[in-house]
Amino acid sequence: MAFLPFNVFGFITVIALMVVFLIFAMKYATAMVQARVQAAADSSYRDLAAQALSVQEANAALLSEMAARLASLEKLLKDVG
Helix, strand or coil: CCHHHHHHHHHHHHHHHHHHHHHHHHHHHHHHHHHHHHHHHHHHHHHHHHHHHHHHHHHHHHHHHHHHHHHHHHHHHHHHC
16 A cells, blocks of 8 residues: 555656646647748738739739820820810
């Protein structure tokens, strides 16, 4: 009977250490998953920014073309009027 309290104490100690280990392991695993998700989100934002830049460049080209057409139209109207 003298070994019973020691065994119970050892069992409780092992369980407590396992719980602490599991908590840290779960915290590490969730941090790792969050980092992967954040990296994927950053990549998609970079792709979206690149796409927006190309659209803006295309719009700038169209706008400059429209400005040139408007200038020629104004010149034609001044010549006629």
